[in-house]
Amino acid sequence: MQFQKLLSSDSARFLIGNSKNRHFSHVLDTINPHRTALVMIEFQNEFAADGGKLYPAVKSVMAKNNMLANAAKTVKVAREKGCKIMHAPIVFSPDFKEISKTPYGILANVKGGECFIRGTWAADFEKSMKPDNGDIIVLGKSGLCGFESTNLQFLLGQNQIETVVLGGFLTNCCVESTMRAAYEKGFKVITLTDCTAATSEAEQVCIFVRLICSLFLNILLD
Amino acid sequence: MQFQKLLSSDSARFLIGNSKNRHFSHVLDTINPHRTALVMIEFQNEFAADGGKLYPAVKSVMAKNNMLANAAKTVKVAREKGCKIMHAPIVFSPDFKEISKTPYGILANVKGGECFIRGTWAADFEKSMKPDNGDIIVLGKSGLCGFESTNLQFLLGQNQIETVVLGGFLTNCCVESTMRAAYEKGFKVITLTDCTAATSEAEQVCIFVRLICSLFLNILLD
Amino acid sequence: MQFQKLLSSDSARFLIGNSKNRHFSHVLDTINPHRTALVMIEFQNEFAADGGKLYPAVKSVMAKNNMLANAAKTVKVAREKGCKIMHAPIVFSPDFKEISKTPYGILANVKGGECFIRGTWAADFEKSMKPDNGDIIVLGKSGLCGFESTNLQFLLGQNQIETVVLGGFLTNCCVESTMRAAYEKGFKVITLTDCTAATSEAEQVCIFVRLICSLFLNILLD
Amino acid sequence: MQFQKLLSSDSARFLIGNSKNRHFSHVLDTINPHRTALVMIEFQNEFAADGGKLYPAVKSVMAKNNMLANAAKTVKVAREKGCKIMHAPIVFSPDFKEISKTPYGILANVKGGECFIRGTWAADFEKSMKPDNGDIIVLGKSGLCGFESTNLQFLLGQNQIETVVLGGFLTNCCVESTMRAAYEKGFKVITLTDCTAATSEAEQVCIFVRLICSLFLNILLD
Numbered sequence: 090m091q092f093q094k095l096l097s098s099d100s101a102r103f104l105i106g107n108s109k110n111r112h113f114s115h116v117l118d119t120i121n122p123h124r125t126a127l128v129m130i131e132f133q134n135e136f137a138a139d140g141g142k143l144y145p146a147v148k149s150v151m152a153k154n155n156m157l158a159n160a161a162k163t164v165k166v167a168r169e170k171g172c173k174i175m176h177a178p179i180v181f182s183p184d185f186k187e188i189s190k191t192p193y194g195i196l197a198n199v200k201g202g203e204c205f206i207r208g209t210w211a212a213d214f215e216k217s218m219k220p221d222n223g224d225i226i227v228l229g230k231s232g233l234c235g236f237e238s239t240n241l242q243f244l245l246g247q248n249q250i251e252t253v254v255l256g257g258f259l260t261n262c263c264v265e266s267t268m269r270a271a272y273e274k275g276f277k278v279i280t281l282t283d284c285t286a287a288t289s290e291a292e293q294v295c296i297f298v299r300l301i302c303s304l305f306l307n308i309l310l311d
Numbered sequence: 312m313q314f315q316k317l318l319s320s321d322s323a324r325f326l327i328g329n330s331k332n333r334h335f336s337h338v339l340d341t342i343n344p345h346r347t348a349l350v351m352i353e354f355q356n357e358f359a360a361d362g363g364k365l366y367p368a369v370k371s372v373m374a375k376n377n378m379l380a381n382a383a384k385t386v387k388v389a390r391e392k393g394c395k396i397m398h399a400p401i402v403f404s405p406d407f408k409e410i411s412k413t414p415y416g417i418l419a420n421v422k423g424g425e426c427f428i429r430g431t432w433a434a435d436f437e438k439s440m441k442p443d444n445g446d447i448i449v450l451g452k453s454g455l456c457g458f459e460s461t462n463l464q465f466l467l468g469q470n471q472i473e474t475v476v477l478g479g480f481l482t483n484c485c486v487e488s489t490m491r492a493a494y495e496k497g498f499k500v501i502t503l504t505d506c507t508a509a510t511s512e513a514e515q516v517c518i519f520v521r522l523i524c525s526l527f528l529n530i531l532l533d
Numbered sequence: 534m535q536f537q538k539l540l541s542s543d544s545a546r547f548l549i550g551n552s553k554n555r556h557f558s559h560v561l562d563t564i565n566p567h568r569t570a571l572v573m574i575e576f577q578n579e580f581a582a583d584g585g586k587l588y589p590a591v592k593s594v595m596a597k598n599n600m601l602a603n604a605a606k607t608v609k610v611a612r613e614k615g616c617k618i619m620h621a622p623i624v625f626s627p628d629f630k631e632i633s634k635t636p637y638g639i640l641a642n643v644k645g646g647e648c649f650i651r652g653t654w655a656a657d658f659e660k661s662m663k664p665d666n667g668d669i670i671v672l673g674k675s676g677l678c679g680f681e682s683t684n685l686q687f688l689l690g691q692n693q694i695e696t697v698v699l700g701g702f703l704t705n706c707c708v709e710s711t712m713r714a715a716y717e718k719g720f721k722v723i724t725l726t727d728c729t730a731a732t733s734e735a736e737q738v739c740i741f742v743r744l745i746c747s748l749f750l751n752i753l754l755d
Numbered sequence: 756m757q758f759q760k761l762l763s764s765d766s767a768r769f770l771i772g773n774s775k776n777r778h779f780s781h782v783l784d785t786i787n788p789h790r791t792a793l794v795m796i797e798f799q800n801e802f803a804a805d806g807g808k809l810y811p812a813v814k815s816v817m818a819k820n821n822m823l824a825n826a827a828k829t830v831k832v833a834r835e836k837g838c839k840i841m842h843a844p845i846v847f848s849p850d851f852k853e854i855s856k857t858p859y860g861i862l863a864n865v866k867g868g869e870c871f872i873r874g875t876w877a878a879d880f881e882k883s884m885k886p887d888n889g890d891i892i893v894l895g896k897s898g899l900c901g902f903e904s905t906n907l908q909f910l911l912g913q914n915q916i917e918t919v920v921l922g923g924f925l926t927n928c929c930v931e932s933t934m935r936a937a938y939e940k941g942f943k944v945i946t947l948t949d950c951t952a953a954t955s956e957a958e959q960v961c962i963f964v965r966l967i968c969s970l971f972l973n974i975l976l977d
Contacts (some may be wrong), residue, residue, distance in 0.1 A: 193499070194494060195496075234491065234492070265492050267457060269491070270456070270492075272416060272454075273455050273488075274317065274459070
């Protein structure tokens with residue numbers, strides 16, 4: 090099992106929490122790197138780089154997790170193993186006409202804060218997470234879930250993907266929505282919690298891991 | 312605003328937390344009961360009645376919230392106001408052939424525990440939450456999200472629904488997945504936290520309210 | 534290749550038109566009956582039995598194609614080969630509250646004609662196409678596409694299906710919409726034209742085969 | 756009704772075939788330009804300009820219909836009326852890694868023919884159909900249906916769109932798949948047949964209009 094090596098490698102401190110679970114063994118038994126996609130969500134300067142508008146909100150968790158370095162290493166290893174690497178950025182027009190005139194919730198914040206404007210430095214990939222030529226860029230992401238407003242399902246179907254491995258921003262927002270959707274679409278889902286970041290340690294660790302974990306059993310803890 | 316009366320009525324202790332938020336006023340300004348659907352998720356004996364296999368897991372939160380009585384009253388009031396009442400049960404065949412042979416996560420628990428079998432008492436609606444003749448039953452629910460495996464989007468589209476009001480089981484599982492999806496499909500979403508239940512107070516209150524709330528701002532607290 | 538035997542068997546006069554196409558060989562090379570679902574659409578009395586309201590509209594094409602007998606035989610053979618058999622009926626409430634108050638197109642006709650009412654003889658499966666205990670019933674179908682308002686995608690994902698084989702009513706309406714959606718979701722799709730029926734020979738043969746065929750190359754002709 | 760004026764204006768020879776149909780009056784009665792989106796599909800050089808690889812296949816129907824001029828005028832008028840203008844291009848990487856290694860049907864042709872490569876002249880909008888600053892570009896389109904692999908549903912939801920008006924390439928492929936999906940998602944759908952083109956007059960007129968029309972009643976003929 091090549092992916093088991095990946096899981097136990099030093100390249101990323103994969104957090105493993107449910108590996109002893111009777112169901113999780115089924116997952117590991119059937120993983121095939123050529124049918125596995127690593128989907129990295131919103132590793133853009135707005136979130137991941139000093140100067141990004143949302144960086145101050147996540148930098149504490151990022152630092153504690155060493156998440157950016159973990160993510161970059163994971164991409165490198167997974168690429169070598171033959172996994173498909175997919176990058177799912179979010180972008181908007183300068184006037185945010187993609188979003189409702191009366192938005193609420195996080196989309197209101199994105200619009201109000203003028204984040205992720207197409208063609209700007211902020212919307213570009215963070216320098217350590219630039220896509221390689223062989224990688225696939227997921228297009229269309231305008232909302233939370235990596236599937237809802239994108240061609241991700243098309244890409245996974247065309248590439249015969251069975252296992253989806255997730256990292257990115259925010260742990261309990263876009264990453265979690267993508268994890269939930271991928272889970273019930275029938276994919277095996279692995280969320281690499283040390284390759285994700287949220288706006289507080291409470292969101293990142295206590296809650297996400299302890300509670301979501303008990304529902305989905307698809308998170309790897311250390 | 313008829314719905315504002317509903318919100319302030321005694322019939323259900325609507326928990327209102329973000330009513331002062333500048334975005335939430337947009338929601339309330341535009342609510343029209345005839346374009347509002349109350350979607351009640353999995354009020355079936357398996358969860359909601361003594362004797363159900365999952366009742367022991369949720370009864371503590373149910374009792375503390377008085378959630379079943381709140382939900383029944385909310386349905387009654389919303390029905391009188393002209394909202395569409397939709398019930399979204401989950402059902403499986405006795406051999407659970409709808410679910411993977413190697414399931415994991417909560418679907419593995421549902422299958423392993425032989426829950427929600429079609430035609431049994433456990434899969435039937437709890438007695439205080441039986442659908443009325445004018446109500447609509449959402450069909451197909453096999454997974455977590457109320458949209459992913461059902462005709463809910465079809466029903467909302469055909470009935471020109473703009474606002475989705477949610478209650479049911481489990482707060483942080485099916486209700487939350489439905490809330491997340493409805494939010495980014497462009498619906499106004501109101502999650503009635505005193506009409507939902509989870510398997511622990513931690514999941515029900517501290518986490519859901521404090522954290523999800525900050526992302527979606529569509530939960531009403533008291 | 535067991536499915537190739539199925540294709541060449543006498544049990545159903547599989548119409549094969551593009552078998553010489555260079556791309557179609559890829560399909561046949563990779564078919565595995567255990568990862569194949571036969572999805573039979575709306576084989577209900579309303580369409581398929583004398584006395585059904587829509588039977589007069591399709592009986593001519595049904596007779597010419599011998600489609601009901603072909604479909605029943607195909608189900609039997611595919612079941613023996615280990616394919617998953619899925620039945621996708623359409624049902625509505627007696628007051629058709631699932632459909633818009635101002636419908637148009639075929640949904641207006643279904644509502645106006647009071648077709649497929651839940652619990653009636655008309656909505657029941659035609660007697661030669663009753664589901665077997667091991668078959669799966671797709672739930673939720675309220676519109677045209679077999680995916681849009683149902684749990685079909687969930688069922689295919691959970692059952693690790695790669696190839697979808699289609700039959701049913703109407704060739705150029707629900708069957709075609711399902712074929713189009715399945716195609717771009719990444720499934721291999723085989724539409725058994727002698728197991729489908731439309732309301733005229735023109736729709737059934739000339740148009741569907743000659744034109745759609747050139748786009749999708751996934752129809753088998755004789 | 757401003758949109759009725761649009762319909763009867765000279766700016767585009769709207770083909771009206773079902774205007775006398777009892778259901779169609781419902782559509783016209785409720786059209787509001789601010790809740791209407793004109794979705795123009797694949798008006799890219801590959802299809803629409805001399806030098807595009809697919810231009811030879813469609814130029815005959817384009818010329819007979821005067822479709823490019825009609826489409827450009829329709830966009831102009833609809834923009835002035837306050838409709839949202841959405842452009843839905845299709846793009847692929849130079850190595851077509853978005854598409855299966857063993858494709859079939861029209862996606863095999865697109866890949867085999869190396870069409871619509873991102874960043875090339877061929878993938879750019881035809882010069883008379885360049886998006887205006889206020890227009891919205893639908894992202895992600897990799898398959899046939901304008902919804903399946905894009906953020907179109909997100910955009911329509913956020914912009915509170917009720918009516919979708921369609922034009923583009925190919926009449927019986929992407930346009931028709933989008934029409935079918937939009938119809939059952941509950942939108943009012945108007946397909947402007949003189950703003951679409953197919954690869955033969957047979958596909959464009961006889962078949963599409965006569966047969967599909969009888970199913971959806973949402974096509975305007977002259």
